[in-house]
Amino acid sequence: MTLLQTPSRPPATQHTSALEDAHAQLAAAVADLGYDEGTHAMLSKSRRELTVSIPLRRDDGSTQVLTGYRVQHNISRGPAKGGLRYSPQVTLDEVRALAMWMTWKCALLDVPYGGAKGGIALDPRQYSQAELERITRRYTSEILPIIGPQQDIPAPDIGTDERTMAWIMDTYSVSKGHTVPGVVTGKPLSLGGSLGRASATSRGVVHIANAALRSEGITVAGATAAIQGFGKVGRDAARFLTDDGALVVAASDQYGAVHNAAGLDIDALGAHVDATGSVVGFSSADPLPAGELLELDIDVLVPAAIEGVIHEGNAANVRARIIVEGANGPTSRDADAILASNGVLVVPDILANAGGVIVSYFEWVQANQSYRWEARDVETRLEERMLAGWASVNSHAAAHDLTLRAAATRLAVARVTEAHRLRGLYP
Numbered sequence: 333m334t335l336l337q338t339p340s341r342p343p344a345t346q347h348t349s350a351l352e353d354a355h356a357q358l359a360a361a362v363a364d365l366g367y368d369e370g371t372h373a374m375l376s377k378s379r380r381e382l383t384v385s386i387p388l389r390r391d392d393g394s395t396q397v398l399t400g401y402r403v404q405h406n407i408s409r410g411p412a413k414g415g416l417r418y419s420p421q422v423t424l425d426e427v428r429a430l431a432m433w434m435t436w437k438c439a440l441l442d443v444p445y446g447g448a449k450g451g452i453a454l455d456p457r458q459y460s461q462a463e464l465e466r467i468t469r470r471y472t473s474e475i476l477p478i479i480g481p482q483q484d485i486p487a488p489d490i491g492t493d494e495r496t497m498a499w500i501m502d503t504y505s506v507s508k509g510h511t512v513p514g515v516v517t518g519k520p521l522s523l524g525g526s527l528g529r530a531s532a533t534s535r536g537v538v539h540i541a542n543a544a545l546r547s548e549g550i551t552v553a554g555a556t557a558a559i560q561g562f563g564k565v566g567r568d569a570a571r572f573l574t575d576d577g578a579l580v581v582a583a584s585d586q587y588g589a590v591h592n593a594a595g596l597d598i599d600a601l602g603a604h605v606d607a608t609g610s611v612v613g614f615s616s617a618d619p620l621p622a623g624e625l626l627e628l629d630i631d632v633l634v635p636a637a638i639e640g641v642i643h644e645g646n647a648a649n650v651r652a653r654i655i656v657e658g659a660n661g662p663t664s665r666d667a668d669a670i671l672a673s674n675g676v677l678v679v680p681d682i683l684a685n686a687g688g689v690i691v692s693y694f695e696w697v698q699a700n701q702s703y704r705w706e707a708r709d710v711e712t713r714l715e716e717r718m719l720a721g722w723a724s725v726n727s728h729a730a731a732h733d734l735t736l737r738a739a740a741t742r743l744a745v746a747r748v749t750e751a752h753r754l755r756g757l758y759p
């Protein structure tokens with residue numbers, strides 16, 4: 333694979349931080365629900381945060397020390413659950429926000445977990461496979477006391493994949509003296525991974541996109557879409573939308589964007605990305621300034637990359653009818669208000685991208701029972717849960733005149749607080 337471009341990171345796209353956005357969403361839900369300040373404080377704080385130093389012997393013999401985090405936001409409804417991110421932007425505050433969103437996501441979709449997230453501040457493209465394996469194994473050893481199939485179960489996120497999960501599972505299993513497949517999800521199939529997990533987040537995004545289109549009276553076949561991010565979530569979301577007859581007219585990654593008004597050939601674009609490392613330079617499309625992808629006149633925008641990309645500086649320019657948040661936290665709180673007043677339907681991350689953790693739950697159940705489900709069982713149950721989540725958020729929003737994000741957060745926060753109350757951890 334040759335990659336000649338350098339990343340064209342959008343300058344200062346993030347006007348509020350992910351943690352500020354997460355706290356603002358929680359504060360609004362707490363106020364709506366009439367909870368007291370003590371409850372608010374309990375829900376704002378992580379239950380456990382671990383920062384670890386990861387000494388790495390590089391292939392050239394030098395030594396580098398990386399920093400990693402694992403944050404468990406809440407464990408009132410079950411073991412902590414959430415992905416592991418390898419990105420240069422990772423900070424403790426970002427991981428705190430992502431862990432809190434996991435708590436709400438699991439509660440909203442009634443998956444019996446709390447919320448967690450992990451991260452290591454590094455650019456995986458700057459390290460060899462052998463170095464990434466050493467980093468992952470050392471990070472796992474450092475967080476080993478707080479993970480486990482009944483404690484905290486990592487999964488892939490930005491910059492990590494099934495191979496990363498295999499290294500975590502092996503390191504954990506070696507420490508226990510026996511194989512423990514339930515300690516991670518998103519594993520390779522041959523190590524007890526679930527059929528359908530790799531594409532689950534994208535499938536869930538597309539179930540929700542289709543439901544949202546129908547609710548707005550837009551026919552899926554022929555609807556136009558743009559996808560920011562062409563990684564594990566964005567790429568398959570583009571493929572499934574295309575399979576359903578939508579026209580995916582633009583796609584991007586951190587190097588740039590491409591556009592074709594007649595619809596991108598997603599298989600050909602995927603082959604181009606596999607060969608070059610980027611969507612940039614795809615010959616069957618025109619180059620597009622990356623920021624313009626967010627402002628195209630389309631039916632559905634799927635941000636599937638990072639946080640804070642739709643903010644107070646560009647929200648008023650968004651012309652999509654619907655935003656389906658494949659990424660976690662792509663819309664800032666200021667942008668939310670602007671989009672709502674402009675009539676843009678925003679389907680929040682904690683609903684829209686929940687397909688991943690739903691099938692992670694199925695994978696964990698299969699691992700714990702040493703039994704494999706058929707792909708059709710996984711996919712049918714995933715669709716049922718996504719559509720049930722969509723229905724409950726919509727009816728709550730309609731009944732209380734709330735945005736979908738406010739409704740989803742309120743439902744989730746109420747379920748987590750109820751669990752605390754029932755357990756007696758909270759008077």
Ligand SMILES: NC(=O)C1=CN([C@@H]2O[C@H](COP(=O)(O)OP(=O)(O)OC[C@H]3O[C@@H](n4cnc5c(N)ncnc54)[C@H](OP(=O)(O)O)[C@@H]3O)[C@@H](O)[C@H]2O)C=CC1
Binds near residue numbers: 490638659
């Ligand atoms: N994987 C999962 O199961 C789940 C993921 N999510 C969320 O979905 C999002 C994407 O995750 P995932 O697909 O797994 O991660 P990947 O690492 O597989 O892909 C991330 C994609 O985002 C692109 N990207 C990064 N920065 C930018 C930018 N500034 N502008 C445009 N594109 C950018 C990357 O580009 P490049 O390839 O050039 O680096 C890559 O295409 C994250 O928010 C994650 O938390 C949510 C639920 C589950």
Ligand SMILES: O=C(O)CCC(=O)C(=O)O
Binds near residue numbers: 413434487488489
């Ligand atoms: O599959 C999982 O456990 C979590 C996926 C994740 O990190 C997310 O939903 O943001």
